[in-house]
Amino acid sequence: MKTITIEGQLRTGTGKKATRQLRSQGLVPGVIYGGTKELNFQAPVLAFKSLVYTPEFQLANISVDGQAYNCILKDIQFDTVSNALSHVDFLQLVDDRQVIADIPLKFTGTAAGVKAGGKLVTKMKSLKVKTYPKYLKENIEVDLTDLEVNGNIRVEDVVTENYEVLNSPRIPIASVVMTRQLKQEESAAAPAAKGAAPAKAAPAAKK
Structure with missing residues (x-):
């Protein structure tokens, strides 16, 4: 099955001001949940292109500061004015847990x-x-x-x-x-x- 690799960094800043600053730098905030803890991260907007703009179902291997997470895309948000990608949600896959x-x-x-x-x-x-x-x-x-x-x-x-x-x-x-x-x-x-x-x-x- 096709897997998209995304290189990201841990995101510490939250709130509207922090996310606006990220987007001005060509970065998109995201979250990974479903594992042992929720993880906020950021990655270049182009890294999500082949995963978001397709009707295909694909897996995502997200690397955040050297730690890899196998995920599926659960939700995407777009800016209401520019229609640019503004946020992505991923569910971490755990072998013994149904999704x-x-x-x-x-x-x-x-x-x-x-x-x-x-x-x-x-x-x-x-x-x-x-x-x-x-x-x-x-x-x-x-x-x-x-x-x-x-x-x-x-x-x-x-x-x-x-x-x-x-x-x-x-x-x-x-x-x-x-x-x-x-x-x-x-x-x-x-x-x-x-x-x-x-x-x-x-x-x-x-x-």
Whole structure:
């Protein structure tokens, strides 16, 4: 699984004045929690770019004054005026402690309903799961192959070994809907089938 390395320094100053000064120097304040103690740190804004500005789920190895912490990103904040990254929260991974994470969905295969002329509509991008750190992965695969027109794949249909899925099981993840063209074709086919005259029986052979 992809891991981003971030080099940071211990942050001693807190409060609005201290954080404004950090940001003016191109640094972003952050916090690591979930371990034995909460740790405030700072790192260059560019160090977070490949972790924050991506839909991928990745791990972060954060080094603070020589001490390494394996983490996952839990929250990000942006400045309301400039939209610049202003704060990051990380959860430290502990082997024997379960974590809650949003794992992206990866759709595979071509739905049968799409082959029949329908349109695929995806309604969720990730699942919220509870698991141990060793089971975290980049994505959860969802096979669309057997999805028919007007059919749905729901949360409860997804196979997720070693995960406790926290989303409601009946929520649709993906569906195939009729396109306008497919509706027109079915509408045109229905009267034709209904109005077709039954075949006449052949006359009986004369004896």
